[in-house]
Amino acid sequence: MDETALTSIKGIGPSKAAKLTKLGLISLSDMLSYAPVGYIDLSNVREISSLADGETAVISVALDRDPVTVRLRGGIGMVSLYCSDATEKIRISYFNQTYRAKQFTKGYSFMFYGKINRSRGASMTNPMCIKEGEGIIPVYKTVAGVSQTNLRDIAKKALESLGSQMQETLPDSVRTRYTLCTREYATRNIHFPISGEALMRAKMRFEFERFVTYFYMVKRYRKEREQQKGVNLNATTILEDYEGCLSFDLTDAQKRVINEIARDISGDRPMGRLVQGDVGSGKTAVAMFLIYAAVNAGRQAVFMAPTEILAEQHYNNLKTIFGDKACLLRGGMSVAEKRASLENIRTGKCLAIAGTHALLSQDVEFFDLAAVITDEQHRFGVSQRAALEGKGFVPHTLIMSATPIPRTLALIMYGDLEVSVIDELPPGRKPIKTFLVRPNKRDDMYRFIENLAKDGKQTYIVCPAVEQNDEITDMRSAEEVYDELKPALCVPVGILHGKQKAQVKAQTIERFREREIMVLVSTTVIEVGIDIRNATVMVVENAERFGLSQLHQLRGRVGRGSEESYCFLMYEKMSDTATERLKTLASTCDGFEIAKKDLELRGPGDFWGTRQHGEADFSWFSELCDVKLVKQASECVELILSDDELYDDMRVLLDSAVSSYYMGKDRITLN
Ligand code: ADP
Ligand code: MG
Numbered sequence: 001m002d003e004t005a006l007t008s009i010k011g012i013g014p015s016k017a018a019k020l021t022k023l024g025l026i027s028l029s030d031m032l033s034y035a036p037v038g039y040i041d042l043s044n045v046r047e048i049s050s051l052a053d054g055e056t057a058v059i060s061v062a063l064d065r066d067p068v069t070v071r072l073r074g075g076i077g078m079v080s081l082y083c084s085d086a087t088e089k090i091r092i093s094y095f096n097q098t099y100r101a102k103q104f105t106k107g108y109s110f111m112f113y114g115k116i117n118r119s120r121g122a123s124m125t126n127p128m129c130i131k132e133g134e135g136i137i138p139v140y141k142t143v144a145g146v147s148q149t150n151l152r153d154i155a156k157k158a159l160e161s162l163g164s165q166m167q168e169t170l171p172d173s174v175r176t177r178y179t180l181c182t183r184e185y186a187t188r189n190i191h192f193p194i195s196g197e198a199l200m201r202a203k204m205r206f207e208f209e210r211f212v213t214y215f216y217m218v219k220r221y222r223k224e225r226e227q228q229k230g231v232n233l234n235a236t237t238i239l240e241d242y243e244g245c246l247s248f249d250l251t252d253a254q255k256r257v258i259n260e261i262a263r264d265i266s267g268d269r270p271m272g273r274l275v276q277g278d279v280g281s282g283k284t285a286v287a288m289f290l291i292y293a294a295v296n297a298g299r300q301a302v303f304m305a306p307t308e309i310l311a312e313q314h315y316n317n318l319k320t321i322f323g324d325k326a327c328l329l330r331g332g333m334s335v336a337e338k339r340a341s342l343e344n345i346r347t348g349k350c351l352a353i354a355g356t357h358a359l360l361s362q363d364v365e366f367f368d369l370a371a372v373i374t375d376e377q378h379r380f381g382v383s384q385r386a387a388l389e390g391k392g393f394v395p396h397t398l399i400m401s402a403t404p405i406p407r408t409l410a411l412i413m414y415g416d417l418e419v420s421v422i423d424e425l426p427p428g429r430k431p432i433k434t435f436l437v438r439p440n441k442r443d444d445m446y447r448f449i450e451n452l453a454k455d456g457k458q459t460y461i462v463c464p465a466v467e468q469n470d471e472i473t474d475m476r477s478a479e480e481v482y483d484e485l486k487p488a489l490c491v492p493v494g495i496l497h498g499k500q501k502a503q504v505k506a507q508t509i510e511r512f513r514e515r516e517i518m519v520l521v522s523t524t525v526i527e528v529g530i531d532i533r534n535a536t537v538m539v540v541e542n543a544e545r546f547g548l549s550q551l552h553q554l555r556g557r558v559g560r561g562s563e564e565s566y567c568f569l570m571y572e573k574m575s576d577t578a579t580e581r582l583k584t585l586a587s588t589c590d591g592f593e594i595a596k597k598d599l600e601l602r603g604p605g606d607f608w609g610t611r612q613h614g615e616a617d618f619s620w621f622s623e624l625c626d627v628k629l630v631k632q633a634s635e636c637v638e639l640i641l642s643d644d645e646l647y648d649d650m651r652v653l654l655d656s657a658v659s660s661y662y663m664g665k666d667r668i669t670l671n
Pocket of ligand 2: 529
């Protein structure tokens, strides 16, 4: 492909090019595969009088006067534009951009995209000025010093000069069979969609490719693993001893799954098993059995968590059973602590190890690793599983997933694994009372939370973003909610989000656990795994912005004991599917029901802005547009693997894609 440097574009000098490198954009061709994170539909022009305070929209206005420039205190320049459309006058202000004054002239028409403020007449601050004829435009992930306009210019240039040379990767027969558009069409429309429909087709095509690559890898990997040797942990008779270490009796479902695991690890093949269980079904106790079996046989096991908070929680659980044979490895540890853990892992002094994926995939040297557990599979891919090659044997792997997808689909998605299901909740759980709440009832809800807090019950409040975002203005941020609540409630309020240092996060969650904080304002960092029984209220801000399964996960942070629990879903404006999502949630607590409904509701239309959720980290499964596509991709991989010469080229392509995928990932070194 063309390696034209980005500096060949007007407005991009060496310093900007250096910043672009941080985004992985080095040559023009890199931009082709740099997909937008969202889109703005500029074709939808609105009348000013129809816009409510705070709404973000495109308006088309004429300038009633020439621009007025003034210097404010502190030397900031402000340009004001007095404009109107047929329905209303509006004032547009630009701060720190005095050059703007030259761009506008009285009597001419312009279009702006921004957030309307109605506090003193209608106004907009620093809106985007858009050209006539711009339809749906992309929004890219960017860094300081690189504007959306820069990225859009690069994308345009890249498509102009390289679009037509693009290599097609899918054979015609595959494209026809599954009615997929060409790679060139898909690339053009992923950046600058000519319509919503075209964008959808483009995404389908890329999703299909992604699934094909993934399934190809999964199927290849399964074949490889089936030929390898595992460690016999002789675990068929230790269940009773294990149960003696727990503070509760296992449910029948937990016992059944544990027995399946015990059989797997008591032979000479490496286990590869997925355990599915609804949130709160007690997956941790099942996972710990595997660690127990390994330690019992004098070997090591690791429990990997997707977040530092969760790693710490697992560690605390391990400590109660394994004492000083347990250790932790996570971000934010002191150098000395980390060195001690690494040393204990290397020498075999510690056998039960909890840690975050990131740290464990760096060059940790194990003494004798026999089992690996990953919590919440969707954040730990098959390539990492494949990277777990030992000396002469492959460790047993157990993957825990709370995404209760239907069994047929699970078998496709996790084609390299056996699947077990924990289909029973521990006794005594009450359904979580779930309510949809409008903003005007917010104060009542705060009083409710406050009263419960006085009775010793704790609350989580989850927001879709950490801080205010200028592009997405109708979204509540954790900082905003925290600032509002701290003075308003007479109980201690805390804040937790992904941008904090590991140490701060760990302390905050500890203080919440110790009930020094009664109301915790947070982002989706608490989505998975957190287990604090005394918390009985979950509030989700902008609930309309979250997917159904994600809401179910969030709600699952409460109702973990026998206490009455509540979930309040706050919402502002909602589409019909969002309404249906929230109603579904209010009507049932059954994860499988919810997952089924989720798949039904998730039309391709949902593609719009699915990633505009601030910090929310969407797994590729939750972005999934429909089950049909997954099934088709899986079927397509069967065709490709059938040795038909029609697919020779694809096999070569896929093999190289898979190898570079493997290589790009950190490997876990085993000794
Ligand atoms: P999840 O499946 O969501 O990971 P956890 O493993 O965190 O669920 O368990 C949820 C809560 O239920 C924990 O507090 C755990 O101690 C408790 N628990 C697990 N199994 C049982 C059981 N058989 N009886 C009673 N409580 C249990
Ligand atoms: Mg869990």
